[in-house]
Amino acid sequence: MSVPxxxxxxxxxxxxxxxxxxxxxxxxAGKKKDExxxxxxxxxxxxxxxxxxxxPPDQLDLTEEELNEEITRVLTAxxxxxxxxxxxxxFKEGCYKPIIFVDQMAIHFELEGNxxxxxxxxxxxxxxxxxxxxxxxxxxxxxxVAKAGEKERKLTNQFNFNERASQTLNNPPRDISCQTEPPxxxxxxxxxxxxxxxxxxVEELKRREKSKEKQEGQVxxxxxxxxxxxxxxxxxxxxxxxxxxxxxxxxxxxxxxxIFDEVAQxxxxxxxxxDEFRGExxxxxxxxxxxxxxxxxxxxxxxxxxPKYNDLFAVGLGSYEFTQEERGMLLFYTLKNSSxxxxxxxxxxxxxxxxxxxxxxYLVAVGLHDGCVAVYNLKKKSDQPVYNSTASSGKHRGAVxxxxxQKDDLDSNHNFISVSADxxxxxxxxxxxxxxxxxxxxxxxxxxxxxxxxxxxxxAGTSLxxxxxxxxxxxxATEAGKIHKGSKYYSSKFLETYDAHFMTVxxxxxxxxxxxxxxxxxxxWMVKIWDQTIKSxxxxxxLKTSVTDVAWAPYSSTIFAAITNDGKVHVFDLSIxxxxxxxxxxxxxxxxxxxxIEFNPVNPIIIVGDDRGHVISLKLSPNLRKKPKEKKGQELxxxxxxxxxxxxxLLSSLR
Amino acid sequence: MAEVEDTLKRIQGYxxxxxxxxxxxxxxxxxxxxxxxxxxxxxxxxxxLTMKARSTIRDIxxxxxxxxxxxxxxxxxxxxxxxxxxxxxxxxxxxx
Numbered sequence: 001m002s003v004p005x006x007x008x009x010x011x012x013x014x015x016x017x018x019x020x021x022x023x024x025x026x027x028x029a030g031k032k033k034d035e036x037x038x039x040x041x042x043x044x045x046x047x048x049x050x051x052x053x054x055x056p057p058d059q060l061d062l063t064e065e066e067l068n069e070e071i072t073r074v075l076t077a078x079x080x081x082x083x084x085x086x087x088x089x090x091f092k093e094g095c096y097k098p099i100i101f102v103d104q105m106a107i108h109f110e111l112e113g114n115x116x117x118x119x120x121x122x123x124x125x126x127x128x129x130x131x132x133x134x135x136x137x138x139x140x141x142x143x144x145v146a147k148a149g150e151k152e153r154k155l156t157n158q159f160n161f162n163e164r165a166s167q168t169l170n171n172p173p174r175d176i177s178c179q180t181e182p183p184x185x186x187x188x189x190x191x192x193x194x195x196x197x198x199x200x201x202v203e204e205l206k207r208r209e210k211s212k213e214k215q216e217g218q219v220x221x222x223x224x225x226x227x228x229x230x231x232x233x234x235x236x237x238x239x240x241x242x243x244x245x246x247x248x249x250x251x252x253x254x255x256x257x258x259i260f261d262e263v264a265q266x267x268x269x270x271x272x273x274x275d276e277f278r279g280e281x282x283x284x285x286x287x288x289x290x291x292x293x294x295x296x297x298x299x300x301x302x303x304x305x306x307p308k309y310n311d312l313f314a315v316g317l318g319s320y321e322f323t324q325e326e327r328g329m330l331l332f333y334t335l336k337n338s339s340x341x342x343x344x345x346x347x348x349x350x351x352x353x354x355x356x357x358x359x360x361x362y363l364v365a366v367g368l369h370d371g372c373v374a375v376y377n378l379k380k381k382s383d384q385p386v387y388n389s390t391a392s393s394g395k396h397r398g399a400v401x402x403x404x405x406q407k408d409d410l411d412s413n414h415n416f417i418s419v420s421a422d423x424x425x426x427x428x429x430x431x432x433x434x435x436x437x438x439x440x441x442x443x444x445x446x447x448x449x450x451x452x453x454x455x456x457x458x459x460a461g462t463s464l465x466x467x468x469x470x471x472x473x474x475x476x477a478t479e480a481g482k483i484h485k486g487s488k489y490y491s492s493k494f495l496e497t498y499d500a501h502f503m504t505v506x507x508x509x510x511x512x513x514x515x516x517x518x519x520x521x522x523x524x525w526m527v528k529i530w531d532q533t534i535k536s537x538x539x540x541x542x543l544k545t546s547v548t549d550v551a552w553a554p555y556s557s558t559i560f561a562a563i564t565n566d567g568k569v570h571v572f573d574l575s576i577x578x579x580x581x582x583x584x585x586x587x588x589x590x591x592x593x594x595x596x597i598e599f600n601p602v603n604p605i606i607i608v609g610d611d612r613g614h615v616i617s618l619k620l621s622p623n624l625r626k627k628p629k630e631k632k633g634q635e636l637x638x639x640x641x642x643x644x645x646x647x648x649x650l651l652s653s654l655r
Numbered sequence: 656m657a658e659v660e661d662t663l664k665r666i667q668g669y670x671x672x673x674x675x676x677x678x679x680x681x682x683x684x685x686x687x688x689x690x691x692x693x694x695x696x697x698x699x700x701x702x703x704l705t706m707k708a709r710s711t712i713r714d715i716x717x718x719x720x721x722x723x724x725x726x727x728x729x730x731x732x733x734x735x736x737x738x739x740x741x742x743x744x745x746x747x748x749x750x751x
Contacts, residue, residue: 195713244677247736247743248662250723254734255669259750340665 079106091182253336260338263287267335267605272621280576282583282623284569287605288338290315291614295329300609302354303598308361310602311335312342315615318350318369320595326350330366330376333615345376345383350399355416357405365416367400373418373428373435387435389428395437396420402464407471417466417488419443419476423458425486441491443478463508469515477505483520485532498535501526507549513557514647521547527562529574531651538654539578543570549597551606555625557647563594563608571624575646582624587616671750673731678702678742689746697733701744705737 082104087096116123257264267287275282295317302316311334318328328350332343350369357363362378366385372395374385389395398421405416406427415429423443429436443459460479467473472488473495481503485496500508501522511517517538521527523546528537545565553559558574567590571583588594588610596609604620667675667688674689682702687694709721724735731748 191710193710193714195710195717198713198717242656242659244738244741244743245659245662247738247741248659248666250736251675251734251743251745252662252666254723254725254736255666255672255745255747258732258747259670261749339669 077104079104081106252340256337256339260288263338267603267619270619275621275623278623280582280623282571282621284571284583284585284587284606284618284620284624286587287617287619288335289614289616290333290338290341291612292329292331292341292344295331295613298327298329298350298613299611300595300613300615301328301350301352302366303596303607303609303615304354304356305598305600305607306332306356306361307358307601309334310600313598313600313607313615314354314356314364315341315609316351316354316366317613318352320611326369328368330354330364332378335617343378345385347374348372352399353402353418355403355405357414360414363405363414365403365405365418367396367403367418367420369399371396371398371400371420371422373400373403373416375416375430375435387430387433389435389437396422396424396426398422398458398460401460401462404464404466406466417464417474419461419464421458421460421479423461425461425464425474425476427488439491440488441486441494443476443484444494444497462505465509465518467510467515468512475508475510475518477508477520479504481505481522481524483508483530496532498530500528500530500537503546506547507551509550509552511557511647512552512554513644515644517557517647517651519550519552519560521550521562523547527560538651539574541570541572541581543568548593548595551597551599553599553625554601555604557644558650559624561597561599561606563597565593567592567594567610569594569597569606569608569618571620573624573626574650576626578650583621587618588614666745669747671747673746673748675746676744678744680740697744697746701733701735702742705735705742709737 082102084102086099086102088099089095090097116126118124118127266285270285272283272285298317299319300315301318301320302314304314304316306312306314313333315331315333316328317331319326326349328347330343330345330347330351331341333341347366347368348370349372351366352369353367355365357365364376364378365373366376367373373389375387377386380386396418400418400420403416403418405414409415409429413429413431415427417425417427417440419425423445425440425443427438427440429438443461445457445459461476462479463475463477465475467475473485474488475483475485477483477500481499481501483498483500483505484494485498486494500520501524503523505520505522508520509518511519516532517529518532519527519529525542525544525546527541527543527547527550529539530537541562543562543564547562547564550560550562553561556573556575558576559572561569561571563569566586567588568584568586570581572581576582587608593611594608595611597606599606604625605617606620607615607617609615663675663677663686666672674687674693676684676689676694676697677686678684678698682698684694684698689697705721705724708724712719712721721737723737726733726735731746734745734747736743
């Protein structure tokens with residue numbers, strides 16, 4: 001009766017989900033039972049027609065398909081209890097890393113055995129101990145044996161057997177681990193660009209050169225070395241901003257460019273279109289106005305453009321009044337920074353004239369009001385002149401009115417010539433650290449001076465100019481109104497004398513192109529143009545007040561500009577209009593006198609200095625810069641010959 | 656030394672200049688005429704930009720180097736002049 005029931009249960013067991021190893025066992029058991037039951041059922045079926053399958057109430061209901069579905073079982077040797085997410089801290093990466101291979105061994109039972117091999121060390125030791133004990137306790141042995149025997153006879157049954165056990169206290173296990181201090185870490189990053197490598201090589205080169213120099217120069221004084229070391233130390237120690245000078249300069253120029261942006265644009269690009277409709281006339285466009293507040297009260301006494309850097313010019317400041325206090329300045333401005341001068345030199349007395357060397361544009365010669373001449377070197381940062389003439393070395397006894405650099409002499413020493421109010425024309429040579437002077441000529445006394453005083457009262461020279469091609473010829477103008485033409489090689493007499501003006505001649509200049517023409521202007525309101533072969537002037541212009549300066553334009557042989565006491569600039573072009581100025585423009589406010597004018601050698605601008613210490617730059621309009629017109633079909637010949645020809649044409653028309 | 660200080664003072668006094676900052680090689684402002692937070696912001700941003708610009712110029716030709724950098728915006732113009740160890744920044748608004 002229980003048989004069919006068993007059959008049913010067995011079958012149900014087969015169908016349920018049981019764990020793998022257990023399932024196998026059950027299956028095996030089930031199979032055995034099945035076989036047994038099969039035989040039983042075979043017998044049982046004879047007398048029990050109906051049999052019902054009894055299912056346990058919680059058995060899964062599966063469809064036929066699901067019952068027939070084959071389920072594969074995989075046996076693995078993994079320990080299901082082993083952890084799968086063990087992590088360890090790795091110092092190399094600085095983070096926790098998971099460990100993939102975990103010990104899969106599951107220990108079910110562990111028993112330490114107490115059998116020791118008799119040949120091993122421990123075995124031998126124990127046997128030796130036992131032998132000792134046997135020898136030692138011979139008497140006790142009998143008792144022991146008897147007791148052992150007795151004990152052996154004692155049977156262990158569940159009523160009579162006592163076993164006592166004790167366990168030592170298991171100390172709670174503790175994990176103590178130690179960790180070394182990790183090595184100190186720092187983040188380092190750098191780039192290795194092509195230019196960084198290049199920089200490094202350049203520095204390496206410099207270092208090697210320095211070490212070479214040091215080796216060569218070890219003969220130098222120790223003192224010099226010490227001073228050098230001090231300087232080097234100071235440079236490396238200072239955390240301050242002396243090295244910022246270059247950047248600060250650039251920034252200042254940029255800021256100025258922004259402020260005077262319109263002016264800069266005008267300077268570069270503005271061409272007055274109205275000139276086409278103005279006929280011959282031209283205009284002057286005011287550009288920058290340069291001033292230095294510490295130069296207040298001083299007048300501009302000299303202007304000179306730098307031949308190499310076309311935006312740099314020198315301004316000499318002093319005073320024409322003899323009663324005013326003696327002080328002077330030499331300033332260098334650049335058009336790129338119109339707010340502050342680039343170089344500032346303070347002089348002990350007023351500067352009267354300035355000249356910059358043609359080739360070495362860092363050498364500047366100045367003539368001072370007290371008769372000294374000085375040479376400054378712009379490359380050196382000092383405030384003092386490199387050379388200075390003193391009373392002993394033949395300085396002038398009157399204010400030096402003009403200085404001009406000459407070509408280097410035969411010993412390749414630099415030299416320059418000065419003319420002063422004491423009537424002497426002197427040549428100065430720069431020899432090592434001194435100025436050596438040579439008198440060239442003395443200006444002849446005027447007729448008005450009585451004979452016996454002729455040696456005492458000097459005729460003051462006011463202006464000096466050297467011929468562009470034959471540079472031994474020069475012109476010197478005097479306060480008396482005469483112009484003398486002389487030569488450096490003749491020290492006793494002048495080659496020629498021209499009665500130029502009734503009053504002081506303020507300026508005399510050779511024409512930059514034509515070899516025979518020069519211009520002069522004086523306080524007698526006149527501007528005169530001369531041919532050196534003719535005693536009387538070719539052109540004479542009368543401007544309404546005394547003319548303080550006149551200058552030829554560097555780009556044309558027939559254009560010149562003159563400035564007068566009333567603040568006007570007059571620009572003439574003889575090839576266009578022989579009688580009138582093309583432009584007469586007032587450029588300063590009332591009561592300011594214009595004192596000096598210079599054309600820029602390259603750009604079409606002029607600078608004008610006034611008696612307030614200001615320098616104003618003006619741009620010449622196109623009408624004032626006209627070149628000779630091209631004839632149709634013919635190419636315009638360029639070069640100084642054209643200019644000479646132009647002048648020659650003019651002159652011949654007058655003769 | 657005094658000359659540079661003079662120049663800095665002058666620059667600050669020019670028409671339209673809003674502020675000027677001098678930064679040392681590590682990117683720390685050592686002189687400034689603006690308030691702290693603005694300075695720090697300008698320095699941080701412009702330092703990177705200048706380095707990038709300089710790197711660009713030098714990568715193209717290692718013998719070349721950046722002279723200055725100008726950024727004109729609607730409201731004002733930022734001018735940066737880098738040096739070997741320093742950086743000078745000036746902010747100027749157009750004078751109109």
